[in-house]
Amino acid sequence: MTLSETPVASEAIAGPERRSLRHRLADRGVDRLLLLSLPASLFVLVFFIYPSIYGVVLSFRPLKPVGAFGNYTHFFGDPFLRGSIVNTFRIALPAAIFNVLAAIPLAVVMRGAVKGQRIINTILVIPISLGTVLVADGLLNYLGPNGWFNRVLMAAGLIGHPLQLLHNQWGVMLSLVITGFPFAFLLTLSYISGIDPKMESAAATLGAGPWRQFWHVTLPLLVPGLAITFCLSFVLAFSVFPSATMLGNPNGDSHVLAVAAANTAFQQYDFPMASTISVIAAAIELLVIGAVLGLRSRFYAGTTTGKG
Amino acid sequence: MSTLQGAGVHGAASWRITRILSLRWIVWGAAAIFFLNLLGVIAVVIANSFATHWFGSWLPAGWTLKYYAQSWQNYQLSGILVVTLQVAFAAVIVSLLIGTPAAYALARRNFPGKRLMMLAFLLPIMVPPITYGIPLATLLYKLHLGGTLTGVVIANLVPPVPFVILVMTPFIEQIDPRIEAAARMCGAKTWQVFLRVLAPLLVPGLLAAALLVLIQTVALFELTFLVSGPGSQTLVVALYYAVFASGIRPAQAISAMAVIYMLTTLVVLVVTLRYVRPTQMVGTVR
Numbered sequence: 001m002t003l004s005e006t007p008v009a010s011e012a013i014a015g016p017e018r019r020s021l022r023h024r025l026a027d028r029g030v031d032r033l034l035l036l037s038l039p040a041s042l043f044v045l046v047f048f049i050y051p052s053i054y055g056v057v058l059s060f061r062p063l064k065p066v067g068a069f070g071n072y073t074h075f076f077g078d079p080f081l082r083g084s085i086v087n088t089f090r091i092a093l094p095a096a097i098f099n100v101l102a103a104i105p106l107a108v109v110m111r112g113a114v115k116g117q118r119i120i121n122t123i124l125v126i127p128i129s130l131g132t133v134l135v136a137d138g139l140l141n142y143l144g145p146n147g148w149f150n151r152v153l154m155a156a157g158l159i160g161h162p163l164q165l166l167h168n169q170w171g172v173m174l175s176l177v178i179t180g181f182p183f184a185f186l187l188t189l190s191y192i193s194g195i196d197p198k199m200e201s202a203a204a205t206l207g208a209g210p211w212r213q214f215w216h217v218t219l220p221l222l223v224p225g226l227a228i229t230f231c232l233s234f235v236l237a238f239s240v241f242p243s244a245t246m247l248g249n250p251n252g253d254s255h256v257l258a259v260a261a262a263n264t265a266f267q268q269y270d271f272p273m274a275s276t277i278s279v280i281a282a283a284i285e286l287l288v289i290g291a292v293l294g295l296r297s298r299f300y301a302g303t304t305t306g307k308g
Numbered sequence: 309m310s311t312l313q314g315a316g317v318h319g320a321a322s323w324r325i326t327r328i329l330s331l332r333w334i335v336w337g338a339a340a341i342f343f344l345n346l347l348g349v350i351a352v353v354i355a356n357s358f359a360t361h362w363f364g365s366w367l368p369a370g371w372t373l374k375y376y377a378q379s380w381q382n383y384q385l386s387g388i389l390v391v392t393l394q395v396a397f398a399a400v401i402v403s404l405l406i407g408t409p410a411a412y413a414l415a416r417r418n419f420p421g422k423r424l425m426m427l428a429f430l431l432p433i434m435v436p437p438i439t440y441g442i443p444l445a446t447l448l449y450k451l452h453l454g455g456t457l458t459g460v461v462i463a464n465l466v467p468p469v470p471f472v473i474l475v476m477t478p479f480i481e482q483i484d485p486r487i488e489a490a491a492r493m494c495g496a497k498t499w500q501v502f503l504r505v506l507a508p509l510l511v512p513g514l515l516a517a518a519l520l521v522l523i524q525t526v527a528l529f530e531l532t533f534l535v536s537g538p539g540s541q542t543l544v545v546a547l548y549y550a551v552f553a554s555g556i557r558p559a560q561a562i563s564a565m566a567v568i569y570m571l572t573t574l575v576v577l578v579v580t581l582r583y584v585r586p587t588q589m590v591g592t593v594r
Contacts, residue, residue, distance in 0.1 A: 055443030
């Protein structure tokens with residue numbers, strides 16, 4: 001009798017215990033509904049997070065027996081490979097800075113209900129949706145020595161002989177402006193539309209002219225958005241690939257990190273080395289993003305005081 | 309402007325106004341130059357595709373349609389178009405099927421580790437494909453999926469799945485959960501709540517997400533380039549190889565192919581813009 005009673009008693013204790021665990025989990029938002037996120041989580045885990053980790057691991061396993069850091073020492077020891085970092089910065093940094101700086105005045109002018117805003121936005125979305133390959137193909141014809149760009153400049157008497165814009169960094173940078181500027185502009189526009197115009201009105205009632213309104217009110221409020229815009233623009237430009245091979249000089253000054261990685265993978269079939277280059281590229285992107293966001297927090301903290 | 313400058317306080321004010329106005333015109337002028345160049349880039353491809361010969365002149369010597377036929381045959385564009393559409397629609401359907409339930413869970417529950425999960429979904433959109441594309445391609449080749457249509461579809465799902473989640477989560481958040489509660493109180497089963505209450509409310513969001521995924525997938529170059537093989541190239545990758553191997557075929561045939569690609573994209577874009585604001589096409593990544 002005592003033997004048969006014990007399991008009943010233990011169940012009576014365990015029952016509410018188990019229920020309460022489920023309840024406690026449910027209180028924190030963990031219940032069966034979360035299973036709905038399982039397929040997507042698994043997908044991202046298997047085809048994004050795992051490959052990323054796999055790439056890092058692979059980079060420490062060189063094909064030749066040169067030690068775990070062999071690929072990295074090879075990359076930084078080879079002037080051609082090492083130079084791809086400089087090449088990438090020399091193309092990506094001017095392009096990203098130009099795109100963001102050019103986006104600000106246009107976004108200021110286009111802010112609010114400007115006539116034809118929708119048409120302008122639609123035109124700007126076209127290069128984004130066409131993609132870099134088509135833009136590069138168009139620029140190949142457009143920027144050539146006999147292309148319309150040089151012809152117009154020569155007909156206008158601005159230049160004596162055609163500018164050499166292809167097969168060097170200019171072509172690559174111009175393609176990054178054509179696809180990157182609309183991106184930077186539309187992002188900036190969505191950030192500037194989020195700023196309450198009453199802020200400037202308040203500044204105006206205190207006697208601030210348009211410049212001071214912009215410089216002391218709009219711009220500080222826009223800085224956090226601009227930092228994100230710059231990060232995204234920079235990362236886009238930093239990973240430039242098809243236009244670098246099509247418009248640039250992929251064996252010279254347009255030998256950017258993405259070209260180096262793709263060539264290593266598909267011409268030399270050295271996937272560990274290609275992964276190494278990818279890891280280096282990702283690390284540099286993270287460093288730049290971290291620096292910009294770090295600066296942003298400092299800048300923003302100093303100027304929000306007037307936001308009140 | 310200069311006549312007003314010396315006219316005292318009133319003059320200074322109007323000088324400032326003219327300065328602002330002229331700044332406005334400088335901005336518009338710069339935008340116009342950008343648009344003209346963009347138009348030129350697109351028009352030069354279209355003009356070249358219809359050209360008989362075009363060398364060293366403003367416009368082609370004559371016009372012809374023959375390069376479209378040649379391009380269609382030489383590059384086997386019908387096959388490539390079929391692959392492109394298969395990949396794009398598979399990406400749209402699968403990403404919606406996987407992404408929407410996850411978005412629902414994220415919109416309705418707060419749980420430990422939710423921020424980490426959101427970060428994991430944000431990264432594939434923020435990180436450029438070329439950085440994780442090579443390890444992903446290596447993995448897919450190891451799984452014997454490299455070069456196959458399945459492999460290309462999987463690679464083309466990596467940005468859309470998180471993208472659908474990021475678009476749909478705020479959309480579901482603004483649907484009042486009391487509507488679902490009311491339906492349940494009236495005796496609706498779970499599947500009925502989903503099909504007859506939630507689904508109709510979700511349609512606008514699903515449509516926007518589907519079109520955005522469609523337009524991104526048609527233009528997604530890097531991942532398809534890294535994973536595809538001879539039978540699984542999409543239009544944009546085929547165009548890249550055609551430009552790269554130019555010299556073998558006439559330049560007009562390449563331009564004709566570019567125009568066909570452009571038309572595909574523009575059709576999707578026109579449909580997309582009927583349901584989606586242009587700023588939405590970049591604004592979801594924040």
